[in-house]
Amino acid sequence: MIEIMDTTLRDGEQTSGVSFAATEKLHIARLLIEDLNVDRLEIASAKVSEGEFETAKRINRWASSAGHLERIEVLGFVDDELSLNWVKTAGGKVMNLLCKGSLKHCKEQLRKTPEQHLADILNVLEKAKKMNISINIYLEDWSNGMLNSPDYVFYLMDNLKDKKIKRFILPDTLGILNPINTGEFCRTMIEKYPTLHFDFHAHNDYDLAVGNVFSAVQAGIQGIHTTTNGLGERAGNAPLASVIAMLHDQLKLQTNIVENNLNVVSRIVESYSGIRIPNNQPVIGDSVFTQCAGIHADGDNKNKLYYNDLLPERFGRAREYALGKTSGKSNIKKNLEAMSIELDEVSMKKLTDRIIELGDKKEIVTQDDLPYIISDVLHTENMDKIRILNYSLSLTQGLRPTATVRIEIDGKEYEQTAPGDGQYHAFSKALWKIYTHLDKSKPTLKDYNVFIPTGGRTDALVQTTITWNFNGKDFKTRGLDVDQTSAAIKATVKMLNMIENM
16 A cells, blocks of 8 residues: 655645635645545645644644644744644644755755754654654655755754654655666665665656656655645646556555545645646546547547546546547537437538538537538528527726626527626626526636737637536536637637537
């Protein structure tokens, strides 16, 4: 069983531009502990700020009442009893003591000899024992220590191995290791100190964090540090979802992590952090369970030839088949089957040609668009119950934006005007005034993403993608226009007609 310590709330928050609010940190803590079941959670650094202190107190109060306090950890420093007092006053029980794991850091940052640094560490350990605070030790810059000053590393370990230290943490602080020397160095530590518990803490500067975790665990490391979505300084830390998939599938090892909740928690952290998950991010990216090539869909029909062990259902997701110029008839059939729609060969050919045409124009086609495309190419009755007849958007310096919207619903026209915090917000408020008047249900907007092509062209098409939730179902609609607000309005009209049929 491999122990997972997640440090999203401490190391992950050191991502440039990321700062979680107190309520967000508490929510993430609860998700990581209760929904994902991480073994341990590092929530803060001691002495950072008053806000950090109050947040740590809130998380510790919740953890204590829920029986999780021993799983909550705070990074502390070799500063006599200052960090210890901070942790204790915040209600914590575990401190991860940041010591210097390389001679260079010891001499040049602390301006101390190894003997002096060791004495300071022993002093903190003695006081922690009296305060009943459990200690784990970070050997900061351990990777450089093993590369350039291994005798210093062994000097510290020889003098600390018999102390009351629960875990020794081996960080690749600057992300300089590779899978080969990671395995060598971790194996050396384990062979020299076989009775001790070692964690490995990877950084992703060379995009090797998950590979280094693989080698560390192969060498016998018992605990791994991760962050949700790979958040962290510079290139980030080892991503939790990728590490879990690798441990379970590649090394056939067990963890306590609940795989099925990984995607949901990742999306919530994405929302709170403001850092987008890349579409091709393993396990949690939007596109990683989407087959684009028609030959792949054909192979899946023939005994799942393009499946691997990373089944989307494991992670609370579903396999999708992209619709575009490379999708082919097999992809389209897969999507039609999911919607219980049957077409003859002639109609299928017309539908395939139209989807390829849209793909050539860089339009994104989704499963939800299919009924409307079918209606168009087969010249059946227009399925749109709701149409925007016209709208007027006003943006004036010093005044709130306003919008007037006139729509047609089942042949009847309605019009409303509303102010807002932006032009699309004003449009939405005017629209929802009509819906409120008609006592019609409306969805919740969950995410709003605008893609503007690079290159400085002001006439380039802008794609706006909006994620909605209606009656418990999440779905996306997209709009394409030279104006991003117009693109968002197109996406909204698609949504209005979709929910009419839900």
